[in-house]
Amino acid sequence: MHNDGKVVPINKARATPSPLARLPVVLLQVRDKAAQQLQQGLQELFDNADDTLFEMADKARSTVDHHIFFEAMRDLRLKRKNFERVFMERLFAAFAGLGDTGRGELQLVPVVSYDATPSSSHDALEKAVALEAMLGRVRHRDGLALSQLTARLSAVLGNALDERENPLGPALLCEFFLQAGRSLGVEIRVKLIMLKLFEKYVLSDADQLYAEANQLLVATGVLPELKTVPSRRAGGRAARERSREDALPSADQPLDENGQQAFAALQALLKPVRGSVAPTLEASAEPQPIATRDLLRLLSHLQQYVPTPDAEDDFDLCNQLEQLLTRVSVKSGKSRVVEEADEDVINLIALLFEFILNDPTVPDAFKALIARLQIPMLKVAVLDKSLFSHAGHPARRLLNEIAAMAMGCNLCDDYPRDPLYLRIEQVVQRLLNEFVEDPAIFAQLLAEFSAFAADECRRSELLEQHTRDAEEGRVRTEEARQRVAEVLNRRLLGKVLPLAVVQFLQQAWSQVLLLASLKHGEESVQWQSALRTMDELIWSVGLQEDTEAGRRLLEHLPGLLKALRDGLTSAAFDPFSTREFFVRLQAMHVQPADGVDELIEVREPLVFSERPLDPALDLAPNDPDLLKVHQLRVGAWVMFQQDGVVTQRCKLAAIMAPANAYVFVSRTGLKVLEKSVGQLALAFKQGALQVLDDSPLFERALDAVVSKLRQLNHGK
Incomplete structure (x- = not known):
């Protein structure tokens, strides 16, 4: 078949x-x-x-x-x-x-x-x-x-x-x-x-x-x-x-042309890496620089042969350009080389992309896409040196926007269908297909991608707020449950009471108290009334017939029963499910000495939820990994790893008191993880947790390259 x-x-x-x-x-x-x-x-x-x-x-x-x-x-x-x-x-x-x-x-x-x-x-x-x-x-x-x-x-x-x-x-x-x-x-x-x-x-x-x-x-x-x-x-x-095809907005922005001074400073640092882009010819052949416009034509030629992201072979730009120069040199009989300024740009872009493609902030699937931008970025840098000095340069901002959006992606096997991946792939392909020498396309693509990114962020922020609200509600409920347990324990522990009454208070009336706490607070009339009704119930089943209070009990019973029924109704209890309790309660009140219900001594405290011990209790207050946890800020992106494999990229959305639970969300704003302080500290110790640097990628790459070049110039 x-x-x-x-x-x-x-x-x-x-x-x-x-x-x-x-x-x-x-x-x-x-x-x-x-x-x-x-x-x-x-x-x-x-x-x-x-x-x-x-x-x-x-x-x-x-x-x-x-x-x-x-x-x-x-x-x-x-x-x-x-x-x-x-x-x-x-x-x-x-x-x-x-x-x-x-x-x-x-x-x-x-x-x-x-x-x-x-x-x-x-x-x-x-x-x-x-x-x-x-x-x-x-x-x-x-x-x-x-x-x-x-x-x-x-x-x-x-x-x-x-x-x-x-x-x-x-x-x-x-x-x-x-x-x-x-x-x-x-x-x-x-x-x-x-x-x-x-x-x-x-x-x-x-x-x-x-x-x-x-x-x-x-x-x-x-x-x-x-x-x-x-x-x-x-x-x-x-x-x-057809209806999904976006109209291209007109968003041409003038480029700053005053980047020569900053580039000259970079050129001074690039001296140790010069000479890597040159044809392999006879030493006697006199070098002849190739014009910048001819270099751009060679790069445009190479741009059409940039491999797809799933290609197995690496694309070495310098090697490919050197082969082209060698062919041109052999054909002309002259040793054609790249001018010094252009070679510096080539080397600088190569170093920048070397950093980018080794940066853990960018997921591997997106690195393959971003690597395809090397020639377009090189061409725009050859045309406009302000790329290296102006943070607002459209090409620079486009790269930063792409990296920022990709940072939180957890891509699985079907990542080529991910909307963000598809949008970035579209941007990259348009640059490879359409960018020749007019850098205005970067401003156009930046405007389109920024609009897309803003819409995605708005969606994720709404979902993230929804997640925070849900977590806050859950924490409030847990706290209220714990307070209800404390109230019941204070009244029941050590007392001998009918089993039916103990079960009723622990299973049914606890919900009445919980609802009163959540809806009205513990200073409210509803909360105080629920407590008073509980105290009266406990008092009523502990009386003896021959006491004055016991003889007056019948006068109070109608009010007590009404209060019990009203409380259960407020908590949406089915009256049929509590009918048996009221029948047994009536028997207790009418014949308290006949032992109509089993008596028990309440020894075990009621616990609604028990949190496991946090590993942080075993760590010193000045433990460096514990301090790293306390330095985490809401909004920080982190990467969890296991056995060296990335398992989850997520953002810290909230730190929930009083348990200091750290809630992490995915790129879409949905909750994916919840960790305690101790669990995070241990993850730092084991190397399984890494905080991702969410500062602009191009700026970080440039800082790293400048630092590396300075070390080379000082012989370190």
């Missing part, structure tokens, strides 16, 4: 021959061709779902809605691969079912839910209406092509096939999509958004799906007499791709 690399065959468990083995080859071809298009449509759907949900979160009027859409974004990112896998499994299973003889009676397509549990009737109705409308639009638009495909499939199979049994029909495609989404923990609004996206990015291209399937069948002689239905290519994916 032919397997497409992007789809997953299923149903391998049967011992009998696979139904696919009984399918004609042309149906396998139809399936594989359709699977490729559907896979592309799903990928496009998920690529755009993130943007759509982000916009919904950005426009949300309430914190609850804001949280719902952000959580949906996170859920989709985590479950995307499984979603696509299940969809393709369902598609393959449907095709496999075509090979079964005696398929039985037609089963109508069920309106399944995203959830494992049934949704409310209102939600189900809303979803059913949306589905029916989607199916109606596809049938109205592509009904003829679909009916022709169904007829041709029936002819191949030798059995009459209903449209609803067609694996490529909109009904089954919707069912595959809904079944694949069952694991998503999202609410009805998000489900409806996903259905709309499915229609936009998958069902909208159904005409192409049916046209290509029909063409494959016609090519093998299946019902060729049916009139071909033309595909609508004015819309669909092609139109969407």
Whole structure:
């Protein structure tokens, strides 16, 4: 069986021959061709779902809605691969079912839910209406092509096939999509958004799906007499791709031409490295400098042969340029060399890129991209020496922007699909294709990339704030739980009380206290009332009948019971779940001496959450690695490593008191790690944690190169 690399065959468990083995080859071809298009449509759907949900979160009027859409974004990112896998499994299973003889009676397509549990009737109705409308639009638009495909499939199979049994029909495609989404923990609004996206990015291209399937069948002689239905290519994916092409803004900026003095200072340091770019000719041949314009033409020639990022061979610019000079020298019979100033620029750019490509701040995948910028950066430096002296130079700023955005990337095997990687690759390719001698293109690309970067940063900042808010809420809840535990322990430890009362206070009333603390604070009337009710309950079950207080208990019972019920209602407790306790409590009050409930002495303190001991407790206050942790600032980028392999690049988003938990987020603003002070200190000691320098890359590279050149000039 032919397997497409992007789809997953299923149903391998049967011992009998696979139904696919009984399918004609042309149906396998139809399936594989359709699977490729559907896979592309799903990928496009998920690529755009993130943007759509982000916009919904950005426009949300309430914190609850804001949280719902952000959580949906996170859920989709985590479950995307499984979603696509299940969809393709369902598609393959449907095709496999075509090979079964005696398929039985037609089963109508069920309106399944995203959830494992049934949704409310209102939600189900809303979803059913949306589905029916989607199916109606596809049938109205592509009904003829679909009916022709169904007829041709029936002819191949030798059995009459209903449209609803067609694996490529909109009904089954919707069912595959809904079944694949069952694991998503999202609410009805998000489900409806996903259905709309499915229609936009998958069902909208159904005409192409049916046209290509029909063409494959016609090519093998299946019902060729049916009139071909033309595909609508004015819309669909092609139109969407055209609409994404960004218009190039006019952002030409004048370059500063007063960089000669600073470059002259650099030239004095570059003397020890001169002589590396020269042709290998007879010593007697008198050198003849090549003009700067001719050098630019040679560089433009080399620029067209810069290898792709995945090329295995390294591109040595100096070596390649030397070979070109040698060929020119042999052809002219003269020893052609680069002028001294131009050679200094070549050497300086080479040293800068040597630093950049060894800098841990830049992820390896992006280093391969940035390395391709060496010739364009060299050409602009030859044209304009202010590149080395002015931080605002467009080419310099573009390189810095690219490096800054790439710094936080954790790229996996499918990194070529990462939107940031694709955008940087686009910038690099445009420079290689379009930059000849007009440096204005750097200002243009800088404006475009800066706008892209600003949008990405705004998105990540919103998500990061959402993460901080969630963490602060979690910490507040943990603190409140701990205070509730302390309150209960003070009242219960060492006392002999009915077991039912102890369990009620620890399991139910603790939640009433927790809610009062979180919503109203511990100075509130609600908190004090909950404490008073708890104290009265403990007092009531400890009285003896023959005491004056015991005899007056019945007068207080109605008020106590009402306070207990009101408190449980405020915490949304189901009254049926506490009915048994109130029955037993009544028995305790009516016959306190009869031992109607087991008595226990409370010896074990109640603990809601127990934090593990922090390794920092074993470190001296002046431990250098502990001091490094305390010097970490919010916003700092770090890199965690294990066995010398980078495992995570992330940013410190918050330091949560009182436990001093350090919360780290990814480039998108989602939480990825939480570490204690001690864990971070040990990571520093083991060399597994490195703080990344987020200062501008070009400036750091230039400082490092100048320092290195000074050492060479002083013989160190």
